[in-house]
Amino acid sequence: MNVARKRSATAAVIGLGESTFSRKSDKTARAHAVDACLGAVSDAGLKVAEIDGLLLNRSPIEPSSVLPLHLKRDIGLGDLSLLASIEAEGSSAIQMIQYAALAIGAGMVEKVLCVFADAPVGATGAGDAYSISMNLIGLDGWDERHGLIGATGGFALSVQRYFYLYGADSNALFEAAAADREWAALNPKAFLRKPLDKDEYFASRWIVEPLRLFDCAYPVNGAVAVIVSSADRATDGPNPPVYLHGFGQGHSGARNFAGDEPEIQTGAEIAGRNLFDGLGATPRAFDFCEFYNPFSITTILALEGYGFCKPGEGADFIADGATRPGGKLPANTGGGHLSSYYLQGMTPVHEAIVQIRGQGGERQAPSTNLGLVTGFGGRMEYHSAMAVSPHRDI
Numbered sequence: 001m002n003v004a005r006k007r008s009a010t011a012a013v014i015g016l017g018e019s020t021f022s023r024k025s026d027k028t029a030r031a032h033a034v035d036a037c038l039g040a041v042s043d044a045g046l047k048v049a050e051i052d053g054l055l056l057n058r059s060p061i062e063p064s065s066v067l068p069l070h071l072k073r074d075i076g077l078g079d080l081s082l083l084a085s086i087e088a089e090g091s092s093a094i095q096m097i098q099y100a101a102l103a104i105g106a107g108m109v110e111k112v113l114c115v116f117a118d119a120p121v122g123a124t125g126a127g128d129a130y131s132i133s134m135n136l137i138g139l140d141g142w143d144e145r146h147g148l149i150g151a152t153g154g155f156a157l158s159v160q161r162y163f164y165l166y167g168a169d170s171n172a173l174f175e176a177a178a179a180d181r182e183w184a185a186l187n188p189k190a191f192l193r194k195p196l197d198k199d200e201y202f203a204s205r206w207i208v209e210p211l212r213l214f215d216c217a218y219p220v221n222g223a224v225a226v227i228v229s230s231a232d233r234a235t236d237g238p239n240p241p242v243y244l245h246g247f248g249q250g251h252s253g254a255r256n257f258a259g260d261e262p263e264i265q266t267g268a269e270i271a272g273r274n275l276f277d278g279l280g281a282t283p284r285a286f287d288f289c290e291f292y293n294p295f296s297i298t299t300i301l302a303l304e305g306y307g308f309c310k311p312g313e314g315a316d317f318i319a320d321g322a323t324r325p326g327g328k329l330p331a332n333t334g335g336g337h338l339s340s341y342y343l344q345g346m347t348p349v350h351e352a353i354v355q356i357r358g359q360g361g362e363r364q365a366p367s368t369n370l371g372l373v374t375g376f377g378g379r380m381e382y383h384s385a386m387a388v389s390p391h392r393d394i
Helices: 029-043 071-075 092-105 150-166 170-184 198-203 231-236 268-279 296-305 314-319 336-340 346-357
Strands: 011-018 053-058 082-085 111-118 206-208 222-230 242-251 288-290 371-377 382-389
Touching (some): 011 092, 011 346, 029 111, 029 222, 053 071, 092 346, 092 371, 092 382, 170 296, 170 314, 222 231, 222 346, 242 268, 242 346, 268 382, 288 346
Parallel strands (some): 053 082, 288 371
Antiparallel strands (some): 011 222, 011 242, 242 382, 371 382
16 A cells, blocks of 8 residues: 555444345335344344444435434434434435544544435336436526436536547447446346347447436435444454545536536545545545446546546546456446446445455455445536445554
8 A cells, every 4th residue: 555654543334234135015114224224133143222423314305204213213223422314415424424433533432333225116117216417507597498417417418528529429328337246147136137249239229419328326215324433442343344444525606607627527536635645645546436327428538537547537447458357457347327326326335335344256356455435426426435444443
């Protein structure tokens, strides 16, 4: 690891729980959340009574009643010293873990449950759930009146701009999607495990041109929960701890002006700078990455935004095999949002924990001394990132 100064983690993830993941609408998000939380408590070797903090995150398209604060009663929690619902879109999962670590460091709390749950897939699929305006322009109603509906439309603009600036084409998107599918083929829990053939990719239907079906995330109903504790108590449980070595947030300001590139300039540059400066490290310090990638273009933009590639070079980096199994920078090792499952920011968090614990099986990365995990919301303007390791001292 290329870290300029020795660092000792003060907090760690000690428990990981998940509900069933499915495309059936047989359970509410709230019921999934309870299952995941109880699973995390068991995984950590704890009793429910030992939890004294709870942080919740629901999909931004859902009302607070979907995952209410009194979920604490459903889980059977006692008196709490920390309770909140975190809303920062897809960056929320990492923010929950960051706030839990900060609260533990401040002496407010000892063991914090952090849970995300969602159930967007109904009888007609998940398309309707996400067909809402992203309000990219900032003028209420403008997007809908001009036919720009849903995140797919917003990211289609990002793709078009990237293609124009750097001369890339749909082959770049195929390579990103195919790389994720290679990892998913090694993950027994991934939903799409069949190798992605180029002919199959290009024959798939447009969702919003130039984004095809296999460029888009695969939503499921389910929940993931983690438990954060102090690093001093992290080795008491039955599973290896995942040490939290740094966090960075980055939320880009008003960029809808001449000379700016809001389609491809993201909060990743800010979050990455804050994380790397705090670590005293560069992107070269990381052995693997788990990116928030609901669209194929976002892996390319993340590689560039976090400094693994120069602008315009991310597509070739993937096409050359760098992020695939056996590559120099394993990325989205469970299959990512495109091929494994989409549970927003908890998808990359879940996979990072599996990798750090050495529980990846066939998909286990060869080195996991330091991993990068990212989350984002909107069209990548809200960003969070964290550095994780199996070692307390790096």
